[in-house]
Amino acid sequence: MSYYIKNIYGVSSDSSHPPENCVKELNTSHPDINRGFKGKYVWLIPERANNADEAGTYIQIEITSEHHSGQQDLAQGAGGKYRYLHVLHDSNENEKITEAALYRKSNSAGPVTLEEAARAGFNRVSSDINEGRGGDFLHLIYKVSV
Numbered sequence: 527m528s529y530y531i532k533n534i535y536g537v538s539s540d541s542s543h544p545p546e547n548c549v550k551e552l553n554t555s556h557p558d559i560n561r562g563f564k565g566k567y568v569w570l571i572p573e574r575a576n577n578a579d580e581a582g583t584y585i586q587i588e589i590t591s592e593h594h595s596g597q598q599d600l601a602q603g604a605g606g607k608y609r610y611l612h613v614l615h616d617s618n619e620n621e622k623i624t625e626a627a628l629y630r631k632s633n634s635a636g637p638v639t640l641e642e643a644a645r646a647g648f649n650r651v652s653s654d655i656n657e658g659r660g661g662d663f664l665h666l667i668y669k670v671s672v
Contacts, residue, residue, distance in 0.1 A: 530581030531623040531668070533573040533613045536598030538566035545569055549666070551628040552646050561630075562661040565603025570611070570666070572626060581622035582613035585666055587653045606659050611666070621670040631663045638665040 534549065536559070544557050549570040551557040559568040575581055588610040593599070600609040613623070627648065629638045643651045643665075652666040 528624065529574045529576055530578055531572050531613065531626055532575040532580045532582060534582075534585070534611055534626060534666075535571045535573065536568050536600050536602075536611060537571050538568050538598065538602045540566065542567055545571060547571055549626055549628055551630055552667075554630045556630060557628055559600045559609075559628075559655060559664065560602070560604055563601065563604040563659065565601060565605070568598070568600050568602055570626075570628070578622050579617070581615070581624075583616045583619040583622060583670070584614040585623070585626070585650070585652045585668055586612040586614055587655055587657075587666070588612060589657055600655060601659070604659070609655060611655075624669050624671050626666055626668040629665050629667045633660065633662060635663070637663045638667065643667040 548557050589607050591607055593608055597610050631638055637654055638651055640651055648667040648669045650668045655664040
């Protein structure tokens with residue numbers, strides 16, 4: 527049975543052991559968003575849906591100096607700007623998110639490209655989650671289907 531991704535939530539923890547159902551990291555196998563920074567361990571957990579009408583259509587990374595109450599800061603405890611992940615839903619869009627993974631590259635290797643995502647079987651790339659804080663490039667790559 528195929529499914530769609532309805533939402534993706536950030537979950538923070540003091541434990542270095544990722545939850546079994548977290549979004550996997552494909553390049554280095556380190557799914558902690560805060561890897562290389564101080565702060566909590568932060569994992570991404572997908573919420574799945576069987577109905578395409580509930581599926582997300584686009585993933586947006588927001589980096590801001592303003593705290594959003596009720597939303598998980600992906601950089602919790604690391605200091606600096608707040609980082610939020612939004613799964614957007616456009617009912618007029620036929621392409622729906624079916625799968626997502628993290629893709630991490632060293633700072634010297636440059637950001638993740640669409641070509642790299644395609645080689646891994648994905649067809650979309652988010653902006654860099656670590657933008658402006660140094661360290662590795664970290665992108666959410668995802669697959670959409672019609």
